Amino acid sequence: MTKSSELYERALNKSPGGVSSPVRAYKPNPLFIESAKGSKIRDADGNEYTDYCLAYGPMIAGHSCDFVLDAVRNQLGKGTLYGAPSETELELIELISERIPSAEMVRLAVSGAEATMHAIRVARGFTGRDGIVKMIGSYHGAHDHVMTNKGEGYKSIPGSPGIPADAVKNTYNAEYNDIESLVEIIEAESPACVIMEPVMGNIGVIPPEKGYLEEVRRVTEESDTVLIFDEVITGFRLSEGGAQKFYGVTPDMTTCAKIMGGGFSGSAFMGKKEIMENVAPAGKIYAAGTYAGNPVSAAAGKAQIEYMTGKYAELNKRSSELIGSLRDSMEDSGTAGCVNGVGSMMSVFFGVDSVKNGTQASGTNRETFNGLFRHMLSNGTYLAPSALEAWFVSTEHSEEDISATAEAFDSFVKREKK
Ligand SMILES: Cc1ncc(COP(=O)(O)O)c(C=O)c1O
Incomplete structure (x- = not known):
């Protein structure tokens, strides 16, 4: 018996499926x-x-990158969580804003799911509309409005027991790389936003066909639909400015996580000033978090982004x-x-x-x-x-x-x- 299989047996007793996130489980044991x-x-x-x-x-930058570890050690000596703003957090915000073309203003959060949840709320609050469009096979985190499967036509059904049908009734499904499927929904439903991974990364990797992202940008702009690029994977991966810089297409809002946390939990949603200044306390759209912008993640994320320059x-x-x-x-x-x-x-x-x-x-x-x-x-x-x-x-x-x-x-x- 291997140590991994022993640990897995132990884990199965006390945690569902023996793992902290479902994709990590595989046979005979992770x-x-x-x-x-x-x-x-x-x-x-x-x-x-x-x-x-x-x-x-x-x-x-690989595991245990010295450059990132040094930044984290330096921060650990100064405290791990303040529940108040810090210069480290501000430096990360400024760095993101400098690198990501759509990021006129940035709000930090903790996980990718949280960033997309907030971004969708902001798009809804800004437009006063409820509908959201996502791509078939995309993943934006395990929260109700996007944890959906395709139902009849472009409608959705809950992607898990426990998600009320009501929670997904305003979520519509377009096919990636098929502009007509998006146009049909925009014309029929006037949604608040389209949230999409500019390169699909959660159903295998699927890059955009030539001209597709430009077309998405055009039809969303013409219909005043907020375009959100979910760059939780592609942000700081495809280029210093994410997929939007790589492809030269700028959305209205963006979500980032993963690389910008430098191996710690850190995420952000960002976008045009006219949209982001509606976020509380500057505006009325509520988004909050105890660990949002925590200085350890901010130090790690800033170091990793800088290292990749x-x-x-x-x-x-x-x-x-x-x-x-x-x-x-x-x-x-x-x-x-x-x-x-x-x-x-x-x-x-x-x-x-x-x-x-x-x-x-x-x-x-x-x-x-x-x-x-x-x-x-x-x-x-x-x-x-x-x-x-x-x-x-x-x-x-x-x-x-x-x-x-x-x-x-x-x-x-x-x-x-x-
Ligand atoms: C594109 C995308 N959005 C959102 C998420 C959710 O991020 P997190 O797991 O940090 O909540 C993921 C996670 O893999 C993702 O790939």
Whole structure:
């Protein structure tokens, strides 16, 4: 019996499913992690893996980045939580505003879910309308108004027991990369906002087709619909200014989390001044949190964002080498599937030639991915344990890491083909 399996048995007794978030559970047992440094994580049994899960995205500078740790240590000596404003928090706000094109004003929060919850409320309060549009297959956190599945037409049904039907009756579903599906909803429902991941990252990675984000921007602008880019994953990952800088499309509001917390819990919602100045106490739209803007997360986030300055071209180049190798292996082995990727995020879909939206992604072959996940693990590579999660690369992933991963992948697709 391994230490991880022992710990899992213990965890099952006291926590539902033995994990603190559902995606972390997999069979026969999740690895319990003991430590992490650079591109590597080490499990409770002392096995080391090259990590492409990176805590689902935050660790873009690798684990235990010295630059971030120094900033955190410095802050720890000065206190951990004040419940009052601090210069560290202000510096993070200013840095975000400088980097993210849409961020004229910024409000800090704690998690990605909280940031999207607040942003939606602000869009509703600002427009005086209730409807919200999300993309099929997107994820914006586990709160009621966005934890939905597609129902009839573009309507929603609750995405979990416990969510009242009433809570989702104003949530509408458009298909990503399909501008007509969005136009139909905007014309029929005059929603308050469209909330979308500019690059889908929670149903595997799906980049926007050429011109799609520009079209979304045009139709939302023409209809006075608030466009919210949920950049919880892509913010500070695709470029210094997130996906909006990468693609040159500026939304009205943005949510960020993950990387901007530097490995701690930190998030933000931001946007045009005319919208954000309606947030309390400047305006009437309420948003609050005891841990919002806490100085430890702010110090860590600021350090990680600063550390990444000027490092994106190299990171994206290294990642594109991995994407290229994965594609070559798929093609050479004649495996049915495709590799989607942009910047340092990517995913592998089996069984289909291309994936351009959430509906197509949910129809891909997950069994083969589960086999890949186990194969990669036994070859020292840690992926997120789901076909529909992204793979992430950090600045700490070396040429050797990338080529070992490409080789392990190649051996899997060749073995599957036999
Ligand atoms: C795009 C997006 N939005 C929101 C969230 C929710 O963030 P959190 O898990 O920090 O609440 C996630 C989490 O993965 C996400 O990927």
